[in-house]
Amino acid sequence: MTSSDWTAVARVGEIPDQQCLRCDIDDEPIAVYNLRGEYFAIEDRCSHDDGELADGWVENGCAVCPRHGARFDIRTGRVTAPPAYEDIHSFPLRVVGDVIEVYDDRD
Template sequence: MADWVDVARADDFLPGSCRTVDVDGVPIAVFNVAGRYHAIEDMCTHEAEPLSGGEFVGDTITCPRHGSLFSLLTGEALSPPAYEPVATFPVRVEDGMVQVKDDRFD
């Protein structure tokens, strides 16, 4: 069973910001979307480019390399050249700490 990994103190993680963390070798980007946290694998499915370097508007992120748009809520690829979704991960706030985990192999 995967463990929860600390991302940042909720008080320090402002709306409209992103934090990245490594969870067992998997880069995960966690976004604060108007006070709600969403986490995706920090890697474009079109070409291995970190998504956290892209433009984050509302609940979408644009890949900085070729402009594919992804939903932060579902991981769905919303525009080409990416067609495959990115993995999403559960996020919680526990004792004031934003936490994420990779539960794909539990």
């Protein structure tokens, strides 16, 4: 992976604590979350019915789907509460200076 494989999505401080920023990388929706100054990126898609997680809220380190309440660990993408049973993808993320970058490693 080279530096050109990473996509700048935001600057440190632009995403409030316990909130997220929705972005697209290669036409795929990704939600970038700030958890007390640590940043994480997961698919912006509930594996239960494709709801947009960025429209939900953060609770105990989990993204809560606004449609039916499925929960996903923001750090790993692992499903933690039904009605979803399938994990979602967690993307590599790094901070370079004050720029938050995400790498789409699904290919």
